[in-house]
Amino acid sequence: MNVHICAPAGSCRRYLEGLGVPSAAAFLDRVRFWLRGEFSVTGDPRLLETDEDDRRGGRRDDDARAEDLMQAFADDATRAIVALRGGAWLTRVLPRIDFSLLDRRTTPVAVFGFSEITSLVNLVACRRFGRGVLDLGPAFIHYGLKRFDARYAGTDATPDGAELEAQTARYFADVCAMLTGVGSSRPLPIRVLEGTVPPGPRVRFVGGNLAVLAATLARRDYEEQIFGDAQDGDAGATARWLVLEDVNEAPYRIDRLLAHLTLAVVWRRVDGILLGNFHHGAEDLLDAVLSLLPHHLGADRRLPVVGCDRIGHVWPMSPLPVNFPIRVDLDCSGRGALTVNWGDFASC
The missing domain is CATH 3.40.50.10740 (Murein tetrapeptidase LD-carboxypeptidase, N-terminal domain)
Structure with missing residues (x-):
C-alpha cells in the first residue's frame, strides 16, 4: 500500500x-x-x-x-x-x-x-x-x-x-x-456557540476554508457534488453541516465570502455550522464571524452553530473527515467532542 x-x-x-x-x-x-x-x-x-x-x-x-x-x-x-x-x-x-x-x-x-x-x-x-x-x-x-x-x-x-x-x-x-483504523491521536473538542444541537446526532461535514470553498462553488457541478446525496446510502441517517475557517481575512472580506454562499443558497442545504479558527494576524475573529452569520441566514433560518478551535490555520490542528458520518457528543454544558469511527473510515 x-x-x-x-x-x-x-x-x-x-x-x-x-x-x-x-x-x-x-x-x-x-x-x-x-x-x-x-x-x-x-x-x-x-x-x-x-x-x-x-x-x-x-x-x-x-x-x-x-x-x-x-x-x-x-x-x-x-x-x-x-x-x-x-x-x-x-x-x-x-x-x-x-x-x-x-x-x-x-x-x-x-x-x-x-x-x-x-x-x-x-x-x-x-x-x-x-x-x-x-x-x-x-x-x-x-x-x-x-x-x-x-x-x-x-x-x-x-x-x-x-x-x-x-x-x-x-x-x-x-x-x-x-x-489502518486505529484513529488519530488528536481530539476534536467542540462547544455550542448558538442554538440547540439535537441529542446524539450523526453529522456529515462539508466545506473547509471559506475563501477556497466560495471559489469552488462557482462551478455548479462541483456544488452539486459537494452538497448532493452521499454515495454510501447513509445520507438519510445523517445531517449535513457546513464547516468554515479562514485566515488573514478582514471581517468585511469574510462578509463578502459568506455572501457568496448566501447567493448560492448554501444555507438551505445544511443543517448546522461548525466554525473553526478565524484569525487575522494575532486578532481572533470568531465573534466577528458569529455577528455576520445572522445577516446571511435570515430570520427564518436558525441553524445551530458549534465551534472547534482545532480546525483551521491553527496549532495544534486535528483531522476532520469530510462527507463521512461523525457522532456529535455534548454534555449538558454544551461542550463535548466529535467522535470518528476510524475503523469504518479505513474500510471499503
Missing part, C-alpha cells in the same frame, strides 16, 4: 529548507524511513520543490500537477494522498482533473490537506471510494508552531529543524493510524 506525497498547490521548497533536508528526494527517503514496514511512499520530487513566483502566475506546471493527482487516483495501491502544504494555485487546476478515475477504484483512497486543498478534499470525498480529511499539511507545522509559541509562550523563536522533523514524523504516524 502506498502513501503518495504531493504539492498540488504551493511549492514546498522553503519547508524542505527549514526541515534541513537537501532535496525533495531526500525528504521522500526520510518519510520512507518513518513509515517502513507499513506503507511504501511515492512522490515526484520535481513537483515538490518547483519554483513559484506569485507575480508571474505562481506555478507553471498545472498539467503536471493534475496528472500527478490522476495517476494516484488510478492506482488501487495508493491509500493516501498527502498534500504537503496549501498555499495557492490549485483551484484553477481543478477543471484539468478527471475525478471519475476514482469511480473505477476497488479500494479507498484518502486525501489529506486543508486551506487551498479544501476543494480537492471535498470533491474526492464525494466518491464512493474517496475519503477526504481536512488536516494540516506538514509544511504548515513551521508556521503553526511559531504562532503557537508567540501566542502562548511569549516567544518569537523560529522552530528548529529537529523539532520540525519530530512533529512531521508524528504527523505521518497519525496518517498511518487513520488509514
Whole structure:
C-alpha cells in the first residue's frame, strides 16, 4: 500500500529548507524511513520543490500537477494522498482533473490537506471510494508552531529543524493510524456557540476554508457534488453541516465570502455550522464571524452553530473527515467532542 506525497498547490521548497533536508528526494527517503514496514511512499520530487513566483502566475506546471493527482487516483495501491502544504494555485487546476478515475477504484483512497486543498478534499470525498480529511499539511507545522509559541509562550523563536522533523514524523504516524483504523491521536473538542444541537446526532461535514470553498462553488457541478446525496446510502441517517475557517481575512472580506454562499443558497442545504479558527494576524475573529452569520441566514433560518478551535490555520490542528458520518457528543454544558469511527473510515 502506498502513501503518495504531493504539492498540488504551493511549492514546498522553503519547508524542505527549514526541515534541513537537501532535496525533495531526500525528504521522500526520510518519510520512507518513518513509515517502513507499513506503507511504501511515492512522490515526484520535481513537483515538490518547483519554483513559484506569485507575480508571474505562481506555478507553471498545472498539467503536471493534475496528472500527478490522476495517476494516484488510478492506482488501487495508493491509500493516501498527502498534500504537503496549501498555499495557492490549485483551484484553477481543478477543471484539468478527471475525478471519475476514482469511480473505477476497488479500494479507498484518502486525501489529506486543508486551506487551498479544501476543494480537492471535498470533491474526492464525494466518491464512493474517496475519503477526504481536512488536516494540516506538514509544511504548515513551521508556521503553526511559531504562532503557537508567540501566542502562548511569549516567544518569537523560529522552530528548529529537529523539532520540525519530530512533529512531521508524528504527523505521518497519525496518517498511518487513520488509514489502518486505529484513529488519530488528536481530539476534536467542540462547544455550542448558538442554538440547540439535537441529542446524539450523526453529522456529515462539508466545506473547509471559506475563501477556497466560495471559489469552488462557482462551478455548479462541483456544488452539486459537494452538497448532493452521499454515495454510501447513509445520507438519510445523517445531517449535513457546513464547516468554515479562514485566515488573514478582514471581517468585511469574510462578509463578502459568506455572501457568496448566501447567493448560492448554501444555507438551505445544511443543517448546522461548525466554525473553526478565524484569525487575522494575532486578532481572533470568531465573534466577528458569529455577528455576520445572522445577516446571511435570515430570520427564518436558525441553524445551530458549534465551534472547534482545532480546525483551521491553527496549532495544534486535528483531522476532520469530510462527507463521512461523525457522532456529535455534548454534555449538558454544551461542550463535548466529535467522535470518528476510524475503523469504518479505513474500510471499503
